[in-house]
Amino acid sequence: LLAGGATQTTVTATTNAVTTIVANAVINAGNRADITSVANTVVRTFTEGNTGTSLTELFTNLVNGNFSNIGMPSILASGGAGSGITVNNKAQTILDPNASVNATNQVNITADGDTSVRPADGQEFSAAMTTRGATLANAFAITDVFIDSDALIDIRQGAKVSSLNVNIDADNQISALAAARGNALVDIEGAHGSAFTRLNIGTAGNYSEAKISFATGTDIIGTDSLRIDATNSQKDGNLRSRAQGRGESNLFVGIATARSEGTAYVQSIVESASGSAMRSGDLSVNAESNFGLDRHAETISSTLVTKTLTVIKEVARTVEEKICKWMPWPLDKLCEVVTKTVISLVEVLEDIVVAAASYPSQGGLGVVLNGNGTYKDTINLNGDLYNIGSSDQSLKVNADGSIDATSTIGTTQDANNIYVDDIVSSAKMSMTFSANRGQIIGNAVMRVNKNIENLTVENSPAKPGLRQNQRAGL
Structure with a gap:
């Protein structure tokens, strides 16, 4: 007669891909040199719970002859399902102090971070709970996702890179859907279905970022071209936090509650220290983030029949009174007619539809931006920038x-x-600096070579x- 249950899935995934050119190492390539790190984390989850039996299910199984699934209907059914996912994904490429990478035609130094968290293939939700009861049913589902994904390139003190064309690229991409559904079905009294989702990317003290750093004494030479790109972006559309609560009663009360939360701390940074040098006939530096975060809270609640109540109402009636005063004959035949309105209280029966209740809400900060509505993206260049060639x-x-x-x-x-x-x-001079929704700062000195x-x-x-x-x- 009483049914209850809970199910939970917890996933922690950590991927660290680090490529290091050790201190004082020298790489000389005849044509092209590629130094790269790739971190790719994919998480697919589905957690489902079912508990309780309703009268409707009992009668359906009897009519269909499905006797193996016949059980006593649950007076009270309550259940929960939860999915908790934590992902730490980092791609990092390092040139240690005084390391040197050279190629005749091209040098590519890259760090690629790729993170994807979604429900299992063919499923809408990562956590789903359904409860059924004859009298009362309560279902709760929660999906909580945290992602910290970084793409980092660290060119340390005294390291050198030289080629005709040099590309330095840190690219961080994130695809995420946090989804949960709580579904409560009841025959007689009350059904309450609730769902909660939270999707967090990074934290206020540790942004999810694409970052390229050049320390003091570094010397980067791309005779024809030098491209430096730090990009941080969504993959497969906006990030999504989706909660669906359903409460359906065949009689009186259906309540649905849903709350979706989401916060994304993201940024892209290119920075160079004093005493560093970049030399090229065509220098391009770019820092760009591009994210959207949708928070969907969906509620579905219903009652299927009306409720009959006894109510008291006012009823107005009109009454005529004939008033005859004593007078001598024949004047005693003259009378006055007075009309009065009489108010009385009576009991009546009325059919009232009990309203289903829905409570959707949103939370979190969305994509966290600067106060002026721009990303935290920053190009902070110091040292010397040489235009050569x-x-x-x-x-x-x-x-x-x-x-x-x-x-x-x-x-x-x-x-x-x-x-x-x-x-x-x-x-x-051919130098381009782009942080379209961020800031460009620093004390770099631009030098044009007229030799x-x-x-x-x-x-x-x-x-x-x-x-x-x-x-x-x-």
């Missing part, structure tokens, strides 16, 4: 005294002389006088 300059005089079309230096000439114009470096590495001048006897214009400069 100016093109060579040349002047070639053909045998007939004409200037060769390949020459990049301007001239003027007369019958016997060629006067050389200014010899100007073609170096142009001409190769200057070639070839003259011809046809023009023996090759002179620099009086106002020309180098």
Whole structure:
């Protein structure tokens, strides 16, 4: 006659992928060098509980001849199901002090963090509880998910990276759905179904982050291009916290309660210390986070029949009275008619539908941003930023005294002389810094290299006088 039960699943998953180039190590690649770490954690759970038997189930089994499942209906049924999930996922790539990585064409240094937490395949919820009773039923389900996922690159003191093209990329991706359903079904009196979900990413003191750090004395050279990207983003749509409470009664009371909570502390950071150096003809630095967090609290409650109550109501009636005063004959036949309204209280029977009650609510902070509505993303550069890679300059005089079309230096000439114009470096600064919803700070010094590495001048006897214009400069 009394039925109760509880079921719970607890999962703790920790993944640490660390790649380290030890102190003073030297890597020289003929074409390309890849230094990478990958941390990938996938959690799929489903916890289900069922308890109690209702009168409806009993009669259905009898009619269908399903005698093996016939049991006494439960007067009171109560049950709970819980799913608790904790994930710590970290991908970290480290160049220890004075380590060196070099390649002719390309160097890629990456850290990739990938975390996915969802209900088991084919299931809507990670925790589901159903209770059935003849008189009272209570069902409670909870799913609690915590994720701390990081992608980190740490270039330590004195480490060096050199190639024609250098890519340094920390990428952190998270996919998460915390879902629970509490379902209570009852025949006669009250059903209360409740569900609670909480999805937390990181904490206020330990953000889930993509982070790239350059210590003092580091020297990063990408002659043609240097790309530095710290990105932190959702995968497969917004993060979701979903709670569904159902309370259904065939008679009087159906109550449903649901609460969904969610908070995400996320950020992307690129930082360099004083005394560090970045050198490239095309430097690009990016720090970007992109997350959305949906909190859905769903409630379904119902009652199927009305309740008959005795109520007292006021009834108004109109009464006419004939008033005759004593008068001598024949005046005694003259009378006055007075109309009065009389209020009385009577008992009546009324059918009243007992309203089902639903209580959905949300909690948590959502995606935590700065006070101005931006992410905590930060580019904090200190040290020196060098723009390098100016093109060579040349002047070639053909045998007939004409200037060769390949020459990049301007001239003027007369019958016997060629006067050389200014010899100007073609170096142009190409540096891009992007933190679209964050901040860019620091005390970095930008240096434009105007050196001409190769200057070639070839003259011809046809023009023996090759002179620099009086106002020309180098």
